[in-house]
Amino acid sequence: MSSTPRKRPAPDALVAGIVVVILIALVAAVFLSGAGSTLYPPDAVTSEAREIRGLYDIVFAFAVAIFLVVEALIVWSVLRYRRRPTDVELPVQTHGNNLVEVIWTVVPTAIVLFLFVISWNTLNNVDAVSNEPDVRVHAIAGQFAWQFEYLDESGNKVATQLAPAYDAETGVGGMAVPVGRSIQVTLDSPDVIHAFYVPRFLFKRDVVPGQTNRFEFTVDEDEAGQVFRGQCAELCGTGHRQMLFNVIALSPADYETWLAALVERSNATPAPLPSGPVLNVTAKNIAFDTTAVEVPADAPFGIAFSNDDPPGILHDVDIRDAGGTVVANQDTIDGGTSANYSYGPLAAAQYTFFCSIHANMTGTLTAK
Amino acid sequence: MATHALSPAAQAYSRGTLYDWLTTTDHKKIGIMYVINSFIFFLVGGVLALVVRTELAQPGLQYLTNEHVYNEMFTMHATLMIFVFVIPMLAGLGNYAVPLMIGAPDMAFPRINALSLWMLPLGGLLLISSFFTGGSAAAGWTSYPPLSAEGPLNSPGAGQDLWIVALVLIGTSSILGGINFLVTIFKMRAPGMTLFRMPIMVWTILVTSVLVVMATPVITSALVMLFIDRNYGGHFFDPFQGGSAVLYQNIFWFYSHPAVYVMVLPAMGVVSEVLPVFSRKPLFGYKAFIFATAGIGALGFSVWAHHMFTTGAVFLPFFSLLTFLIAVPTGVKMFNWVFTLFRGQLTFSTPLVFALGFLTMFLIGGINGAFSASVPVDFALHDTYWVVAHLHYVLFGGSVFGIFAGIYYWFPKWTGRMLNEGLGHLQFWLMFIGFNLTFFPMHMLGIQGMPRRIADYASDAGWNDWNLAATIGGFLIASSMLPFIWNVFISLRNGKVAGDDPWEGNTLEWATTSPPPPYNFDHLPEIRSERPLFDARHGHAGHAGH
Numbered sequence: 001m002s003s004t005p006r007k008r009p010a011p012d013a014l015v016a017g018i019v020v021v022i023l024i025a026l027v028a029a030v031f032l033s034g035a036g037s038t039l040y041p042p043d044a045v046t047s048e049a050r051e052i053r054g055l056y057d058i059v060f061a062f063a064v065a066i067f068l069v070v071e072a073l074i075v076w077s078v079l080r081y082r083r084r085p086t087d088v089e090l091p092v093q094t095h096g097n098n099l100v101e102v103i104w105t106v107v108p109t110a111i112v113l114f115l116f117v118i119s120w121n122t123l124n125n126v127d128a129v130s131n132e133p134d135v136r137v138h139a140i141a142g143q144f145a146w147q148f149e150y151l152d153e154s155g156n157k158v159a160t161q162l163a164p165a166y167d168a169e170t171g172v173g174g175m176a177v178p179v180g181r182s183i184q185v186t187l188d189s190p191d192v193i194h195a196f197y198v199p200r201f202l203f204k205r206d207v208v209p210g211q212t213n214r215f216e217f218t219v220d221e222d223e224a225g226q227v228f229r230g231q232c233a234e235l236c237g238t239g240h241r242q243m244l245f246n247v248i249a250l251s252p253a254d255y256e257t258w259l260a261a262l263v264e265r266s267n268a269t270p271a272p273l274p275s276g277p278v279l280n281v282t283a284k285n286i287a288f289d290t291t292a293v294e295v296p297a298d299a300p301f302g303i304a305f306s307n308d309d310p311p312g313i314l315h316d317v318d319i320r321d322a323g324g325t326v327v328a329n330q331d332t333i334d335g336g337t338s339a340n341y342s343y344g345p346l347a348a349a350q351y352t353f354f355c356s357i358h359a360n361m362t363g364t365l366t367a368k
Numbered sequence: 369m370a371t372h373a374l375s376p377a378a379q380a381y382s383r384g385t386l387y388d389w390l391t392t393t394d395h396k397k398i399g400i401m402y403v404i405n406s407f408i409f410f411l412v413g414g415v416l417a418l419v420v421r422t423e424l425a426q427p428g429l430q431y432l433t434n435e436h437v438y439n440e441m442f443t444m445h446a447t448l449m450i451f452v453f454v455i456p457m458l459a460g461l462g463n464y465a466v467p468l469m470i471g472a473p474d475m476a477f478p479r480i481n482a483l484s485l486w487m488l489p490l491g492g493l494l495l496i497s498s499f500f501t502g503g504s505a506a507a508g509w510t511s512y513p514p515l516s517a518e519g520p521l522n523s524p525g526a527g528q529d530l531w532i533v534a535l536v537l538i539g540t541s542s543i544l545g546g547i548n549f550l551v552t553i554f555k556m557r558a559p560g561m562t563l564f565r566m567p568i569m570v571w572t573i574l575v576t577s578v579l580v581v582m583a584t585p586v587i588t589s590a591l592v593m594l595f596i597d598r599n600y601g602g603h604f605f606d607p608f609q610g611g612s613a614v615l616y617q618n619i620f621w622f623y624s625h626p627a628v629y630v631m632v633l634p635a636m637g638v639v640s641e642v643l644p645v646f647s648r649k650p651l652f653g654y655k656a657f658i659f660a661t662a663g664i665g666a667l668g669f670s671v672w673a674h675h676m677f678t679t680g681a682v683f684l685p686f687f688s689l690l691t692f693l694i695a696v697p698t699g700v701k702m703f704n705w706v707f708t709l710f711r712g713q714l715t716f717s718t719p720l721v722f723a724l725g726f727l728t729m730f731l732i733g734g735i736n737g738a739f740s741a742s743v744p745v746d747f748a749l750h751d752t753y754w755v756v757a758h759l760h761y762v763l764f765g766g767s768v769f770g771i772f773a774g775i776y777y778w779f780p781k782w783t784g785r786m787l788n789e790g791l792g793h794l795q796f797w798l799m800f801i802g803f804n805l806t807f808f809p810m811h812m813l814g815i816q817g818m819p820r821r822i823a824d825y826a827s828d829a830g831w832n833d834w835n836l837a838a839t840i841g842g843f844l845i846a847s848s849m850l851p852f853i854w855n856v857f858i859s860l861r862n863g864k865v866a867g868d869d870p871w872e873g874n875t876l877e878w879a880t881t882s883p884p885p886p887y888n889f890d891h892l893p894e895i896r897s898e899r900p901l902f903d904a905r906h907g908h909a910g911h912a913g914h
Contacts, residue, residue: 038812052744083713096653108699112692119742192515199817202748210607213680233751233819238436241822286520
């Protein structure tokens, strides 16, 4: 230890410097080893997402640089300037320095102005919407399900996808889009605020009731055949996390086939009422009009189901047994429409009928 | 004692200790009660956070099979932490410190001060009581309509109304407290205590009070409109009857963004007191720091819509630019703090250790906030766990570490006893490691696409490990409270006697006894700079290096 209190021993600075270098090396190693990649967004799949990713990389580089500089200064000061028993006299009482204050005002201002300008540039690209997109989809988010209406050039509905999630087994469901084509999505909500969020698009947009939001994207050509996860990102109630959907990227030819099939299904004549007993069930104000129904055991039956809630609110009537196993799974229908559901024979027992979208909508179904 | 028995007349005026505390108008007792009340709600809010983290530890719904209860948990966690912990805790630290620091005998309006205090436990209990009246608010602490409106899937029941009433009450307490601070600071400074000799803590409370007085009435208006919508058939925020859902967000964030600075500026004030004392140097750039504080306060009113970048209803470039710019005064402060340490003589007492925790963690909270200032990047990050990481690096890494720095710093003044250093360091390391283990992984979760406010997630989404890590970290944070509570308990009984000025402080509170007498000072030292006690100790020698 040095005998002069005001002058610090050189080893202090050396140790502090070595520790700082080691810390910087550690951070660098984390990034070079790939572990740091978890701090980067998932691979972008749209041209807009690639722009956002490029912007993210620049912001991230500045962030890491600033983080390292300031944390290194702190760590170095902490290690270098700890008080020693020989420190009796006061250190030099520096009250400030106008030059450095100006420097650390001007330099950060320049940095944030630069980041602002490149952000604004990117924003103008990713936020642009055209008058003549290749495909128009009207996404409706109601509590707690999405539906996707496919529109023609003049905005008329040609088909509706009521199954928002892709089922890998049946190949049904999801919002299909052609790769390499501009897709314009308009967003509407019949109830509360939701948000359309696809992580691999690096993008989300709120679905605000009373306000039609609009955005556009183009999926990269080489993503054909991929299925992307999407999810509501704005708290919308008890079923918020169930508002899942998928975006399916198809080659333009496959997309045409897919859309034709959807149009055919949308235009198909509704199923006739099944033979056998038919019950009438109505859903309104997020509730069934009955909480207990009876059907004959071991015989097929039907339910003439009417969804009297506003358009955008989906319901169905599914059945599960006492153990919780779903024994009948019907397609959801939109508010303001009705459907004839056919059910297979049920063994005599107590069941629960329920709406697959709204956990509060249940009743007992007795087969006897 | 003999005198006691011989003067029965005096007996009539002598009340019990409890009565004394419940009826006191002494800013010091009120300040301590602010701190205790806030700390209790901190524990309650922490338990709610643990419930949330426990549910999220693994995919699948394990405990909260009714997801409505999950929504209640995170809604009440945030509400309690923001409105009944961080804001009043800092107001409490200020309540104790400000009159002492400016050489005043008390706050300007001692009775209003007591009123501000007693509204807080009432508001907190109203919030808690909603659990026993059919369920608490569950629409998030932001309570955006239409979700917070009436309706079977929205917010039926009294919980949301109790939430509104409690927040109006707590807001009124804030406004009264803010006015009280402003009048105290402007009218009751001791002779010689000019504005530019005030401690930074007082400056941050001053700017905070301006924010509170200007912004809190605005959120009160939003709450009242929401209450009318819910109970009296109003349609302010009902888009289906000519109202606007986004209107609420504008009004709400016009308060709630400045509220972030209400929750951070006084913690910055604490750190700006602690760093100079424990590095034996003046704060680097005292005036620059004050201008930066005022700059943050002013800019704080023009960035509210950066919470609304994805609504499609705000002018994005304006709010992006202003949000970026707010990084500049914040950066000035950061460099001033670091250069205060530079060439100092650091003593690693617990207050300094927590202040360094503030510096290193708040830095991350500032940097990861800049990502959201970049609108396109915010399109990816908004409403994901990234935002949860960001806000906790600001409000926990910043405010909470600052709060504990303040508690360890002033505890000797409050009680006359020192807190135990070993337990203090143990608490710090548990909290520091637990904090980073909890909140750093949330960056990864957010950027990989995990939205906030979901009770469950797919097991194949790749989020399992980070969620488990965050949950373990959460319990580590909780465990850090045990050494703290034990520390307070044993230190009050057997702690080292502090004396007037255990830290060689700079500011006037160290010029009186610990704890100070009623009305604080018998006499004041001469005030010639922002460090009157330093001047008294060292004379003009301290200014040699000016």
